[in-house]
Amino acid sequence: MNINIHKSFLLTSMLGLVSVYGNAQEGIAKIPVKNTYQINAGDTPKEILNKAVHVVPTANQYQALKNEFIAFIHIGPNTFTRMEWGNGMEDPRIFELKSLDTDQWCEAMKAAGMKKVIITVKHHDGFVLWQSRYTTHGIMSTGFKEGKGDILKELAASCQKYGLKLGVYLSPADLFQIESADGLYGNLSKYTERTIPRAIAGRPFKNKTKFKFEVDDYNEYFLNQLFELLTEYGPVHEVWFDGAHPKTKGGQKYNYAAWRELIKKLAPEAVIFGKEDIRWCGNEAGGTRSTEWNVIPYEDDPAGLQNFIDLTDDDLGSREKVLKAKYLHYQQAETNTSIREGWFYRDDTHQKVRSTDDVFDIYERSVGGNSTFLLNIPPNRDGKFSPEDVRVLHEVGSRIQETYGRNLMKGAKGAKETLDNNMESFTLLTGDNPALTYTWSQPVKLNRFVVQEAISTHGERIEKHALDAWIEGQWKEVATATNVGYKRILRFPEVTTDKVRLRVIETRATPTISNVSAHYAPGRPPQLAFSRSLEGLVSIAPQKSEFGWKPHGEDILKNLNTNFQIYYTLDGSQPTAASTVYTQPIAVKGGQIKAVAINVDKLVGALAEETLGIAKRDWRILEVSSETAKHSAKMAVDAQPNTYWQSNETGAGQHISIDLGQQYGLSSFAYTPQKENGKGMMAKGIVKVSSDGKNWEEVERFEFGNLINDPTKRTHRFSKKVQARYVRIESTEITGGGKVLTIAELDFIE
Numbered sequence: 001m002n003i004n005i006h007k008s009f010l011l012t013s014m015l016g017l018v019s020v021y022g023n024a025q026e027g028i029a030k031i032p033v034k035n036t037y038q039i040n041a042g043d044t045p046k047e048i049l050n051k052a053v054h055v056v057p058t059a060n061q062y063q064a065l066k067n068e069f070i071a072f073i074h075i076g077p078n079t080f081t082r083m084e085w086g087n088g089m090e091d092p093r094i095f096e097l098k099s100l101d102t103d104q105w106c107e108a109m110k111a112a113g114m115k116k117v118i119i120t121v122k123h124h125d126g127f128v129l130w131q132s133r134y135t136t137h138g139i140m141s142t143g144f145k146e147g148k149g150d151i152l153k154e155l156a157a158s159c160q161k162y163g164l165k166l167g168v169y170l171s172p173a174d175l176f177q178i179e180s181a182d183g184l185y186g187n188l189s190k191y192t193e194r195t196i197p198r199a200i201a202g203r204p205f206k207n208k209t210k211f212k213f214e215v216d217d218y219n220e221y222f223l224n225q226l227f228e229l230l231t232e233y234g235p236v237h238e239v240w241f242d243g244a245h246p247k248t249k250g251g252q253k254y255n256y257a258a259w260r261e262l263i264k265k266l267a268p269e270a271v272i273f274g275k276e277d278i279r280w281c282g283n284e285a286g287g288t289r290s291t292e293w294n295v296i297p298y299e300d301d302p303a304g305l306q307n308f309i310d311l312t313d314d315d316l317g318s319r320e321k322v323l324k325a326k327y328l329h330y331q332q333a334e335t336n337t338s339i340r341e342g343w344f345y346r347d348d349t350h351q352k353v354r355s356t357d358d359v360f361d362i363y364e365r366s367v368g369g370n371s372t373f374l375l376n377i378p379p380n381r382d383g384k385f386s387p388e389d390v391r392v393l394h395e396v397g398s399r400i401q402e403t404y405g406r407n408l409m410k411g412a413k414g415a416k417e418t419l420d421n422n423m424e425s426f427t428l429l430t431g432d433n434p435a436l437t438y439t440w441s442q443p444v445k446l447n448r449f450v451v452q453e454a455i456s457t458h459g460e461r462i463e464k465h466a467l468d469a470w471i472e473g474q475w476k477e478v479a480t481a482t483n484v485g486y487k488r489i490l491r492f493p494e495v496t497t498d499k500v501r502l503r504v505i506e507t508r509a510t511p512t513i514s515n516v517s518a519h520y521a522p523g524r525p526p527q528l529a530f531s532r533s534l535e536g537l538v539s540i541a542p543q544k545s546e547f548g549w550k551p552h553g554e555d556i557l558k559n560l561n562t563n564f565q566i567y568y569t570l571d572g573s574q575p576t577a578a579s580t581v582y583t584q585p586i587a588v589k590g591g592q593i594k595a596v597a598i599n600v601d602k603l604v605g606a607l608a609e610e611t612l613g614i615a616k617r618d619w620r621i622l623e624v625s626s627e628t629a630k631h632s633a634k635m636a637v638d639a640q641p642n643t644y645w646q647s648n649e650t651g652a653g654q655h656i657s658i659d660l661g662q663q664y665g666l667s668s669f670a671y672t673p674q675k676e677n678g679k680g681m682m683a684k685g686i687v688k689v690s691s692d693g694k695n696w697e698e699v700e701r702f703e704f705g706n707l708i709n710d711p712t713k714r715t716h717r718f719s720k721k722v723q724a725r726y727v728r729i730e731s732t733e734i735t736g737g738g739k740v741l742t743i744a745e746l747d748f749i750e
Helices: 008-014 045-052 059-067 077-081 102-112 151-162 175-179 217-231 256-266 356-367 387-404 556-560 633-637
Strands: 003-006 036-038 069-073 116-122 165-170 192-196 211-215 238-240 271-273 278-280 295-298 327-330 332-338 371-376 426-429 435-453 462-471 474-481 488-507 512-519 528-532 537-542 564-569 591-599 608-612 620-624 655-672 682-690 697-703 714-734 745-749
Touching: 045 327, 059 271, 059 332, 059 371, 069 102, 069 332, 102 116, 102 151, 102 387, 116 151, 116 238, 151 165, 165 217, 192 217, 211 217, 211 256, 217 256, 271 278, 332 356, 356 371, 356 387, 356 488, 387 435, 387 512, 426 435, 435 462, 474 488, 488 512, 528 591, 528 608, 537 591, 620 633, 633 655, 633 745, 655 682, 697 714, 714 745
Parallel strands: 069 116, 069 371, 116 165, 165 238, 238 271, 278 332, 332 371
Antiparallel strands: 003 426, 036 327, 192 211, 295 327, 426 512, 435 488, 435 512, 462 474, 462 488, 528 537, 564 591, 591 608, 620 655, 655 714, 655 745, 682 697, 682 714
16 A cells, blocks of 8 residues: 655645645546535546535635634523524513623633534524614513614624634524514515615624625615625624524515625625525534535535525535535534523523533534534523523533644644644555554553544545454454544544554545544443333433433433443432442332442442432323324323324314322423424423313413424413312414414322
């Protein structure tokens, strides 16, 4: 095997090119690297693959990839209404922010290792967080700093102080502009030439740039606000456009071409999410693909797209997909999810917070899977990150530094261009069995290995690779994966060795490695989860999905690799190594249970706690409005959240009545929605009770917001204790205007 060392990046820079002329396929013409390639009708499979390996990120995309771990901020009226999506008609005065500490936000984000923060300056409700000239529906109409407050301004200053880049999320959807009598969204106004920004008396702009666009009223409004955001708050490095639309009106269209032109002129270093630069990963759960290609096929030229395209498939860029493309375009993914259940803060008592294990696991899978990790941290009603969120962020940062702050390849021998931590130097591997071997003078212990391709000059090439370790006089394969791209983190059970070998098994062209590094992540106790049988027996086990909100289904115990023992308490006290050891399911009537895992190194895992409802052994379905053969009513109370009851009738008044077996004093009830799809969830309803199971009395009404995007277990707490044996839950509104009701599980708590 021959290994050819190249420094072509410097050479091509001197030539004034942003390209490398590669030998991707023998007998194929040499072509330059570009961000997008059009596939011609006569292109052969070899020619198409040759184009694919010459698709590279733009300079802005490349810098965005290097950020790796970034933050999202959601704060607004929903923070105070405790809803996920507002309706646009909230009185701005409900935004009762009394204090704000953006320095605290930035300190915590910096401690986590984040490099950029994107703040939602306008969510779908239309409420703005800065002193806009073009609306009064925002912070200027609240009591915060007597209407003079500007959250974006304070955050921008804190970002400068802590060395963080700034991005803005400006929702194209705008319920305030839809619902207001004089709203601009979908008002059927004519397209005429407009000057951006529109002059406002007494509030001139320091930036004198002017634009002329043929747009309607809402697009003018949107462009004016973009101008404010991109000229008055310092450098902006990302503009984030969501594709969600809770409601539309009047056939409103967005002039993305005008938006792009303005952004590229005023924020030349910014990437645009939702268009040609950055794409959604396809879920909001922290889920990652095992193969995340950033060179992906398009039917149309990405530079001219007006609408979002479906990027949710498991396979976006395989060789099979690439060969069917009309365009090939570099567009990296952001793996976006929230540290809390939902995007907005609700409370510190019931709203779950992801564990350090979970966030670190997503970090390794996303950053180490050729994407960027975008983690939302919602500030609370005091204008701060809550203590638990801060604790997790600090611990995640420490975990990242502990694992990846020390490169075990220091002192190793091997291809020097891959050991210099310079993304612009690289090694080309030629031959039939391309591989790189690295040796140490003394054995090292490792369980992480990082590989990076020279994507800025040679694109994405590797389709499958493996890592071998020299153990007991022979090579042993310890990890295998598919593509590499910007970065691949290989995770495997720890090995001690003085020699490793990186093998490229399948590739689209000559493999090009820019960097490798080796690391060790200490094993940790896992987060725990409770499950309960109909008889009330509680089982405690490591949580395969650490988070209830849109679970990603990853086996974190397997990912993080540790040995442990479980301890629990039933009296409300904090469990320790002196508490009861969990060995088998526990008979528990109700109340609070707490548990921790402690590993062989005496490290204590995150606390798991839950208030248990009434055991369902003696429950029976008294009456149901309807059911289906596949999803019977008993599935709503079978202690199996993966099954669910589904009605088959249409209209309001769908209900289920339950005999609890005896009378209880109920403090609350919980509704678990099914997660197979977004249909049939119970948005609003009525709780009724009966003394005889025949005559029903209304107790309270309830509402659960944003179930489709946040299908988590919801709890309604009664204003006072409810004495009942017979309980009826009746739906008055189903999500998305649906006609069929589903319930995965109902629980009643004393």
